[in-house]
Amino acid sequence: MQTLAWLVLILPLAGSLVSALGFRALVRVSPRLPGVVGTVAIAGAFACSIGLLVKLQDLPADGRQVVFSAWDYVVTGGVDARLSILVDPLSVFMALVVTGVSMLIHLYSTTYLLSDRGYARFFSYLNFFVFSMLVLVLAGNFVILVAGWAFVGAASYLLISFWYRRTTATSAGIKAFVINVVGDVGIVLGTYFIFRHSHTLDFLGTFSQADKLPQGSLTAGLILLLVGAFAKSAQIPLHTWLPDAMEGPTPVSALIHAATMVTAGVYLIARMWPLFEQAPGAADVGSAIGLVTLLVAGTIGLVVTDLKRVIAYSTMSQIGYMIMAVSSGVYVGGLFHLMTHAFFKALLFMAAGSIIGAMAGEQSLDRMGGFRRAMPFTFLCFVVGGLCLAGIPPFSGFFSKDEILSFLGDRGGWYWALYAGGYVGALLTAVYTWRMIFRAFFGEPVPEAAELERGHLHHAEVHVNPANGEVEDTDVGFPGPDHHIAERSLPMKVAMGLLAIAATVGGVLQIPFGATDAVDRFLAPTFAGSRMFEGVHPSDGLTLAGMVLGAAIGLLGIAIAYHVWVRRPGTSAAIQARFAGLHRLFVNKWYFDEAIDALLVRPAAWLGRFFAQTFERLVVDGTLVGGTTGVISAASATVRRLQSGFVRAYAALLLVGLVAVSLYFLLQT
Amino acid sequence: MILAAAKLHGPHIDWAALSPIVALLGGAVVALLVGLFRGRAARQVAVPLLSISAFGAAAGLSIWQWSADHDIIAGALRADELAMAINLILCAAGAATVLLSWRSVAPREAAHGEYHALVLTAAAGMAVLVGAQSLVTVFLGYELLSIPLYVLCATEMRRAGSLESGLKYLIVGSVGSATLLYGLAMLYGATGSTDFAAVAAALQAGDLLHDPLLLTGIALALVGIAFKASVAPFHQWTPDVYEGAPTPVTAFMAVATKAAAIGIGLRFFDVALIGAQPDWAPIMAVLAAVTIVVGNVGALGQSSLKRLLAYSGVAQAGYLLGGIVVSSKLGLEAAVFYLVAYLLMNLAAFAVVVARERETAFGDDIASVEGIGRSRPLLAWPMTLAMFGLAGIPATAGFVGKVYLIEALVDGDYTWLGVMIVIGSMISLGYYLKVVAAVWMRPAPEAAGGRPALAGAALDAPEDELPGPRPGGLEVTALAVAFGAGTLVLGVWPTPLFDLARHVGRSLGVL
Amino acid sequence: MSAVLFFIAGLGAVAGALGVVFLRNAFYSVLALVCHLLSLAALFLLLDAQFVAAAQVIVYAGAVMVLYVFVVSYVSDASAAMPVGGVGRTTGYLFAVALAAELMIAMLGSGLKAIDSRGAHFAAGFGGPGQIGELLLTKFLFAFEAASFLLLMAAVGAVVLARRRGGVVEEPGRPVLSVMDLIREDNLGSMAEAVNAGHGGER
């Protein structure tokens, strides 16, 4: 078991290193080899995760939290950070999701990025990401958690900036990285607050004394941990990096910015449940932010025209659900939704990638339309994903979202607000999801679609950066000159097909009314002892009402979208004109970027300039150095002026000194 | 009367203990006489050789008399380790001066015999001053060193600057000696005796300690001695005289005069006036601090190396004064140690200045040493070591000396003065490093004209009388290298010098 | 009687000193100094220092002042009637007054009883040549010898400084050249030259 656990980590790392160091040799053998290596490495990790699952199930239920330590990492002065991993149902669950989805996305990428000059680099990064994510989920103490946390941030940065010749990509990367570092710092500081009283960094050690920790420190520490979670999971107000992160290649968006990394915050809160249950104040903060995010992101999703960004805002919104869920004690619901969301959101992104391939890199919904016939497989995948997202039974998203909301409803009190908000969000979700589908696949085929229908994949004459229209240097070779679509690429098709199946049937793991509760049972050892996990069970009536309401809202949303964008194509413009203020607010993403810019970035930049241009010159150089040297040179000038050359003046000074010295002595009498 | 005279018994003369001074004075007479010979060789070779032998003999005799510790010639002088140690410094400085003068202009202008006789007499005067054990001897030693130096300063008569420096030194120096004399007179008046021992005994009696006559006497004597040591504000003659005087003479003044002045300072204040230490130490410390500041800031922005070294010498005098202020064994040792270090560093620097004065047309301007790091490493290294040593960079004798001085000051509860030394050293980096930068980091300048621009040289003088650029001379380079190496070696392995200083520390019995 | 003499001599000394400082012609200054020196000699006599008084008159007023007069007349064309220093004149006097005040305080404020007396009793022969000679040959033997050497060196120095030499301009437009310049080596510049020893010839 220990070997398997470490193999889960080592295989992706090995894959990454092999691609990174041996890329020249690999490419010489076959241009596809780096992709194959990467995919096989992840597949191996996936297999090991399954093995881990099996082994874990063999253990008695109360022994399913196992810690393995490799060596002392930082052990000094009471700090006890070892290189240790925690294997328990929750981590194995996460590992399975991560490796499983990653495997498919690796497979997808083997052709999607085939013509890219950074092919080997891409797989190296991608494997490194999987490694990092696994470190994150398997971490056995806070230090390793932070390490994994930051590694995924770095991997995310690398992949966002993958096409580093684009200034848009590099600035998006740095933005994502810096915001993620804010999160890292939050976690570190939160850890300090907890460590101050627990005197251990170990998870299990900390949890075992959760009830002994003072409330104030705990709440402060957990809120700081939440900052980390928000940063990674793109929750307001630390969400602005996620839409920009769409600068990365589409598989990256699918894997990192939809399926896995951004859900780390959810994982973190679920992992820290013993602490959150001791500090309800902190937990409520999480719930509230989750709700706000899900609504705000939904409204923005309604108006964004960039295909990938629509899905990105959708991701934000869905993670809002999860954060809201796990913060409110709906752990299994949140994690279940995490899994199903991973499936269908990855699917949606892959499908979007396929369309973008057909559009030769163009991502604007305004330029798309009528791909229904040209790309039937992609269309099918999109519809499956859309139905999951909208929460239409029996697709997986229906069950997971429903579980969250019914549990919230059961908790009562102010959680009713969350409950209601969740359904409002669901309506928004259905509308923007289907808006996207209708705009891309319905209507008159655009020239690219028509070209494809004629059997020819559109190829752009001049490569431009879709974000700013800048002409790309073609000699560089990334983004690659060729594009790939699922219809013509078996690996892509396989990956999408498998995901579509998973997204469709994933719900069977956890069907209400006791039909199935595989997830519940599997995760139970992790949440053993939780008041929420063991104490909150929605009544059947509430569950049923929720299911009906959810399905109805989903269908309503699809209907609205159909009405607005297919039946009456002019309606959209009319609504925009009617609610111009609101529209402007949504289009400008609630002005979060502008606010952060005005409140933080610009003052910081101004301060930097002030330091560099004024302070350094006037104070550091002028006053401190210049002042001292000034005094000394003034003294020097005085001495040299006194040294006038007049011998009588010398004698005079001598006599002055004489008189002064004598006076001193006379005063001694 | 005649009978009385017949009964008169002259004092016992301890020729052995007196021998270093006798050697110097005898050397002066012999040099003077040999200088009368017509032969070029006699004048240009024999006279310097004789002078060096006189210095060597005096040094040897000093070592011979090292462990002497008694008054000689009716209490006029004292032979002890302090006197002998300073004799050694004087002899080293004197011999170096003779070497530096070997092919210089000054001895030719003044005539070799007279020139060297004057140098030897000045050195003898210094030896007398350092050994002085009575007020009369102090004054005589003071004048015996001053008057030959007045003349030596003015020897390069073709340069107006030389004469100017001679006259300035004479006028200001005479004011200084008149002040000293008046102070000595008052001390005599207050104590009724000219002997140090008697003065000290009178102070010990106690009721004199707050007498204005005595205190003013101390003040005036302090000023007189401080004047010779170039202590601010009595330092103003120093830069002008150092710059104007012939460079070998400047080197001699810089090293030997300072050693003599500090030596008599130690003896006069720590033996004769030790009883009044609480009265004079604070003001002397203040003077030291003022000197450190004035010397160091004055040296900034100087372009003449001699002038720069003059101000630097002022600052160093301030450091050395610290050794007197604390009136302790440690202070005495530190001062002697520092004097030796100072000798090495300054002579190395002056040797380089002399060499470059001959080799370039820039005189003693800092431009003369620009770029010698590449072209003349044997001059560049000594200069660098000398500058580092004077600045107190580790691994030089100057550093160890400063450590010793500061240690003595902290030990004597004058920590603030120790900090002043440190602050002074900081300021001093500004100009010492400038020289180092010129040596290593600036390119050699384009020669400005073919001949050394000796300031004020008569333009109508025959061509062959004016020395053109010529080799600096092997002996000058050797001297620079030797003293530079000494600076380094004693910085790394200072124990021999410490042993010497500790011997000297035993000498002033009162401490 | 002695008081009267003291006042006459003291006033003479101070007046002579003032004369030195305030007379504009250097020649008169020298004469004022002679007056001062003679007054001082009188004061010495009043203090029972007969030998010193005599030496003062003979050596100082007699010999040194003669030298002065010669030099003053030698350089007089250049230095006649030079104004008293303009710059810092008042401050110069101020310093002098301050100095005088301090010295007076020191001298007269002294607690030594003896200052307010006419002096200690002394043995017969005090201040006479016998006593001075005895002291010079016993207690101050070294000082005596050293002083003699000092005189020698002063003489040497004066010769070094004041002798004529080639290359230094003597008169405008007239280089100093003589037959001797052809015979002797250039820049010999020794005392021998200064006294023309060994050559005997005229310049």
Added chain:
Amino acid sequence: MDIGWYLAVSAIVFAIGAGGVLTRRNPLVTLLCLELMLNAANLALIAFSRMHGNGDGQVFAIIVMVVAACEVTVGLGVIVAMHRRRLPIDVDELRELHG
């Protein structure tokens, strides 16, 4: 007369000499002023000698006279040399060296 009176004269003469050095530009007169200062010291020495009744002061005074003569000799020598060199006989003109 009390010794104090002599000392007072000595102090005054010393100060006058010092003032002369500060104010006179003619180096010849400056030398004279220096003589004044030395003579003032001599007067003090002799007065003290009388006060203490020992001869040390008188011998000291004689030595001072020797020294004074030497200083004068050398000083005059320099002045003569300057005159030969056609340099101005004015201490205020001696300003080549400064700074």
Added chain:
Amino acid sequence: MTVHLSILLALPAAGGALGALAGGRAARWWGLAGSLLALAYAIVALVRFHAGDGQQFMTDDMWISAIGVHWKLAIDGLNLGLVVLSTGIFSACTLWATSHDWDNPGLFYFWLGLAHSSVLGALLAQDLLVFVIFFDLMLVPFLFLAGIWSPTPRADRIRAILKLFVYTLVGSLLMLAAAIATAVLNARGGNAISFAFSDLSGTALSKGSQEWIFLFFAAAFLIKMPAFPFHGWMPDGYVNMPMPVVAVFSAVLSKVAAYGFLQIALPLFPQGSQHFQMLLLLIGLASILYGSAMAFTTTNTRLVLGYSSMAQLGFIVLGIFSLDARGAQGALLQAFNHGLVVAPAFFLVALAAARSGGSEDLRDMGGIAFRAPLMATVFLIVALANLAMPGTSNFAGEFLILLGVFKAKIAIALIASVGVVLASAYSLRLLIRAMHNRVGPKVASHEISLRDGLVAVPLVLAIVAIALYPQFALHRSEPAVDGSLSTLPVAVAEAGR
């Protein structure tokens, strides 16, 4: 009693001196051999070091008996890592320098070797005056290295270089006075004067003396680091040194200052340290924020690294003056890490500059990564380590530092954490603007050569290795750090509790 450390100390200087005698092309190999031998020696010492055995490989002779100066060298937990670091960095930078033809190479390698020896001397010294001597002396070679072989035009640089050296020596001189005062005041009461650390104790000095002496030492160390606002020399200095030289300067010399706090200031002046704790913490904090802001603003790559070092050293100051074992451990670890990171950073910046027409300005760079993937990888690792990404040893150091500060003064820790965020911003800015984005106008990129790889790769491997196992360093330094904090009033109070 062994002579090994004296040999270690002498090796680089001896190599340099032989190089100077050999002159010409041979000089570089002599210089390199001296450095590498020292490195080998240091590694042997590292292997044979036993944590917890206190001072090891001790050399103890009387040097200057008159003033109680001992030639006493030893390796303990505090200096072990830094000795290895400095030999390693010097070796790497000497190797780097060999790829360049220096004017008058004999002299160049002589000074470089002397600098190496002086740094080792300061680190190994177990005698206060020996420490001060080497602390001062190690600047001297840089005066020449900067003055003679500076890349900037002669006319501009001398003033700047003099400013640099006067400024930095000012601090050292203050320290000299303070060191002497320490020994003299310790000797009060009949003891013979001695500068050996073992003969000096933190309790012999009165609180008043400790305070001023501490301030003098602190001034020396803070200037050398440099910390805000004593960094006035830094821009001039960094711009005017040849690249390999500025790399060692930044990587090694500033660490000696940090080491000095731990080895000298804290144990010998515990009350002084306690008294000025807040002041030093604020200075550290200001350095972090100011350095970060400047690093983010300037476009000169050297200065980006310079100000970034300033910020990093701010963290080190914070760690030390948390007066907490964890903070101090973190500071020591961070000192090692920063040295290990900043040297290759300078190297990479130099390589980047060589690829962008010699310009060291970020505005002239860009897009270098494409033709130089290996260099880009190395640059990436270095940049990530520089911003203390969790998982690197730099993070372990910062984690401990902030933990220590957190324990002492929560507010300072919270504000200081802003510095962590800023570090990510300026490090990535450097990486992106140099390596990524559009190709700069004068950029002609190519992969790094084998020799360049020999310089960079070992350093990067070391970064990775220490990232995987920081405990390696922490374990060895723990007893010594505890020892150096043991005299602090806080520690004493805590032990009593």
